[in-house]
Amino acid sequence: MKVLVTGANGQLGSEIQSRASEFSGLEFLFTDVNELDLTDFNAVKLYCEKEKPSFIINCAAYTAVDVAETDGELATLINTKVPAFLGKISKSLGCRVIHVSTDYVFDGLSCLPYVETDLVDPDSVYGKTKLNGEIALVKEDSSALIIRTSWLYSTYGKNFLKTMIKLGEERDELKVVADQVGTPTYAADLADAILTIIAKTKANPSAWKAGIYHYSNEGVCSWYDFAKAIHEICNIECNVHPITTEEYPTPAKRPAYSVLNKSKIKRNFGVKIPYWRDSLKLCISKLKA
Template sequence: MNILVTGSNGQLGRELQELSRLLPAHRFFFHDLQELDITESSAVMSAVARCQPSVLINAAAYTAVDRAERDPESAFRVNRNGAGVLASACREAGVLLLHVSTDYVFDGNRPTPYRESDSPSPSSVYGRSKLQGEQLIGEIDPSHIIVRTSWLYSPYGANFVKTMLRLGAEKSELQVVFDQTGTPTSAADLAGALLEIAGHHDPSRHYRQTYHYSNEGTASWYDFACAVMELSGLECRILPVDSSCYPQEAPRPSYSVLDKSAIKRDWGIRIPYWRDSLAAMLSNQS
């Protein structure tokens, strides 16, 4: 099977590259922005024609959540328009599109885990741009599976875990918000789930599915930071504070835990507990 991956130098793309080494039966084509701008229709069509993939995994996205409030045009160009370009190319070529979305499509104003059937209501430019990307894929209607995730981290790029490791080594004390709850997600685990779907999908079937994937369990950012310090052996004290202490340009969902029942039921995917995946990532760092 040929698998084309966009956004290959981001967190998820790098983890997909790592896992691809364990799957010699598949042929992977990794493209980042320098090789393939997903907003350029002719370039995308050419890449699909050249690589002849059975599956296209879209790991490309505009993820600068606060900057998106100041530059909505860029966020919508990549997250909405780019998704539409990929959807059109996949429909034309009969390719399954695996598209990664976000918990930010929800406003976070509920106390129970979000299901795929719950109505999205994004409160940020980033969330709206990702939701409109989902909707455009649905309108164009290639065979597609959308996977929403949350609080992604990895050894690559910029993320909360790497920031905590850096600050924890520099400071004796940090303040971290305790009133935003979600689930940390290992990009390696998400990459594995996507490749599980890619490898076991039915090529004769036209998919129109949305799933949720994050690691199991729940945490606040405070809990997450405490776990990073504990598991890495850093002696940095974490102090809980509420979100008003750290005002940000883009509103964050106060609760964005995702219900993973559907992806486990339909694909038999086993999802690790978030602390276990964090420990695995940190042990590989040392």
Template sequence: MKVLIIGGEGQLGTVLNNLTSSQTFASFDITTIELLDLSQEDNIRIFFAGKKYDFVVNCSAYTAVDKAETDRDTAFLLNALAPGWIGKYAAQMHAGVIHVSTDYVFDGTANTPLTPEMPVNPVSQYGKSKLEGELHLMAENPDSIIIRTAWLYSPYGQNFMKTMLRLASERDELNVVFDQVGSPTSATDLATAIMRILQMASENRESFIPGVYHYANEGVCSWYDFAIMIFKLAGISCKVNAVRTDAYPTPARRPAYSVMDKHKIKEQFGLTIPYWVDSLEAVIENYQPN
């Protein structure tokens, strides 16, 4: 089996790349923006020409949430149009697609865990662009799995864990919002889940069931709780003050509630999802700041 991973320079793509060396069920090609610029359809068409993949994993995205409010065209180009183009050329070679999306497709007003079937209502340009990407992908290639995730972190790229550790090295005290809740997601755990889905498909193609799924680590916390646990596990002394969202106005609205219901992905693919604190501890134990 042959698998293409798009977006190998990002958080999830880097972790997936790290996992490929230990996988024997498939061979992997991995692209970065230098190898495959997704801003033009022709780039994608030319890249796919003459190649044959069984599956394509799209980890690429425009993730500058606040910048997307003013840089809407770029956000929609990369998050909405590019997934459709990827789906189109993957479909031509009968390849299934795994595409990563976000909790930002919801408005954050729910008070029970978000299922894949719940109505979507993005309230930011980033969220709107990601939802359009889901729709374009499914229209071009119905043989696709969309995995929405939230609060992703890893030793790579830009994320909350790394930001907190950096700020704690510069300050004695931080303000962190307590009125947004969700579930932190280790990129390692999500990447492992994606590999599980691919391995199952290599053994039985019928196990690749298209549709929308949710993945995050087990448990629930606020950003404040997340910060407290980061410092505790890292052995860092830094005072954290709990503040409301309105104390930190941002160009893009953040969902206040992003707790994911993971039953569908667990049952469909036999996944056991780790508790967020256990996964955070594993990441911090091996984290080496740049």
């Protein structure tokens, strides 16, 4: 069985690459823009018809949240039109798609962890293009599986973890937003969850349960709490001050609350989800190594 991974050089794609050898009986096709430009629909169609993947994991996304506010055309192309096209291909080839989405589809006004059926109402261009991508994918292929995640970090690429380590070592003090609450997600854990779903489906095709799912690590924190935990684990002496969203304005509006309820993915696929601080310690130990 072949597994096509798009956006393979990003945080999640890189983590999938590092774990691929642990899953026997699967041949992985790792592609990023240099190997397969997803905006060239004809090239993608020909590639998939030639390789005939059994699964497509779409990790590719336009994730420059603030830039998207003035670059909506490219964000729409990558976040909305590409998933729709992959859905069209998967439908025609009879393969399965796992598409990665975001907590930004919610407005952040809830006070309870979001379940998959809660009202979606994104406040940013990024969030709107990702939501439209979900809708467009399902319209093309109702058997698709969508996983919304939040606050992704990894040993790969640029992310909040690496930024806080760098700034904490360079400065005596930092200001970090304390009124946006969610859950950090170690990309390695999400990669394991996705590969577990594929492995279970390979062993038993009826294990595949299409639909929308939520995945983040367990627990809840603010960006301020996240920064403090990073410095504590890294033994970085830096005075971190909590500030409000109003004190740190950005072009794109962030959800004030985006904690995700993971009951559905745990129930349907038996996925085990680590506590965010435990995963953070593991990721930092790998960074140090």
